[in-house]
Amino acid sequence: MNLKTEITLIRSCRRTLAIELRPDSTLLVRAPRRLSLKEIHRFILGHESWITRKKAELASRPEPAKKQFLEGEEFPVQGQSCRLKLVESASSCVNLSGNRLVFPIQLLPTARESLTKWYREYARSYITDRVRHYARIMACCPSSLRITSPRRRWGSCGPADSLNFNWRLVMAPPEIIDYVVVHELAHIRYKHHGPEFWRFVGAYFPGHKNARRWLKDHGHQLDF
Template sequence: MSVIIHTTQDGCTIKFHLRRTARKNIIVRVASASMLSVNIPPFVSLKQLQQWFGANEMALKRLWQQSKTIKTELPNTIWYRGQRFSYTFAKGLSAVQWYQQQGFLLPETSEASALDILRTWLRQCAQTELISRLQYWALVMQQQPASMALTQARTFWGVCRRRTGIRLNWRLIGAPAFVVDYVCIHELCHLRYANHGRDFWAMVAKYTAKTHDARLWLKQHGSELFALDNVR
C-alpha cells in the first residue's frame, strides 16, 4: 500500500492510501484522520487515476473535509497473541517494537500515524504467523487448499473455497494460539466437507479438542479484535 497525493485546481492537497484490488471500479473512502483510501483495478494507471481525481474533485473534497473531523484515539490496550498489551510512545523509534513484559513501543508521532504504523505491523505479523500455522495444519491433515492468504473481512474469521483457497482474517493475530488453530482446522475440514454436518464436526474433533473453548473465546472477545478498525 502506498501514499499518493492529488492537488486540486484550487490548491487543496489530498492524501490517499492507494491499494489495487480485483474490483472493476475505483472506490474512495475516508481511511483515517486527514487521509482517504482509494482502491483501483489493476488495469488503471496512475495517470488515469489522476485524471479521474480531476473529474471528481468536488466529491473528493467533501470526503477530505470529513476526514479532518474524525477523532483518532487508540484503545487502551492492544490484543496480540491472545493477550492484551499496553503501549507507550518512545522517541527515536521509526518502527513498532514489542516486548512480552513492556508491551508495545510506538514511534512518538501523531496518533493517526501511530495507528497506521501499528496496523501495518500487526498485518505483517499476521501474514507470517497465521499463514505459517495454516501451512502446518494443511501438512498434518493432508489437505492442500488452492492458495492461502489473509482477508480484511469484518464478517467471518475464515473462508474456504475449493477454487480460490483459504482466507484467514488478519485480526486473528490478536487471538490465542488455540483459537487460530481451531479456525485453520475448521477451514481445512471444509475442503472435504462443504457443510457443517456430523462428518464435518467429527473431522474437526479429530484434530482439536478445543472447539468449544475457541468458539466461546471468539464470542466473548472477537469484537475486541476489531478495535483498531473502529478508530480512524
C-alpha cells in the same frame, strides 16, 4: 417478516437448515442445495422471536472503547495484553518486544492505520506458520493464503481451496487461532458443516465447541 435484517444464504450438501446471527446483526442461513426459497423463508419466520432476542442481546453488549494510542494503553496480541510504548526513533516500524508494542511517535498521525498494518503483517507470519503445521498433519493443502479485513467472519475457504483469515484473529489466544485454522483447512475436504466435517475438525482440535463459544462471546472485543 417485520425484522429488517440482511440475510446471507449459503447452500451446500448439508441436510438441515441452520441460522446464525452475526456480530453485525446480519443473518447467516445455511441450507441444503435443493431446498426451495419458500421453505427457507418459512424457517426464518419460525425463528423470528429468537432473532429478536439475539439482536437485543447484541445491542446490549458494550462496544470496545476506541483506543487513543496513549503511553501504556493495552492492545491484545495472541490473547496477551501488550502495552503501547511510544518512542522517538529513526525507524518507522512498529515492533513487539516482550509484552510491549514499541510505537514510533512519528506514526501517531496515522496511528490506527500504522498499527493495523503491523497486525496484518504479524497475522500473515503467524497464521501462515499455523496453517503449514496443520496442513501437514491434516493432509489438506490450500492453494493460497490471504490476510483480509472482513467484519463478518474470522476465516473462509474458497471454491479453489484458497484460505482467507481476518487479521484481527491474532488478537485472540493461540488456541482460538488454531481452531479457526483447523476449521478452514477442514473445508478443503468437506465443503459443508455436516457431521463428517465436525468429526474431522474434532480429530485435530477436540476443543472446537469451546473455541466457537469463545469467539461468539468475545470476538466483538478483538478490535481497536
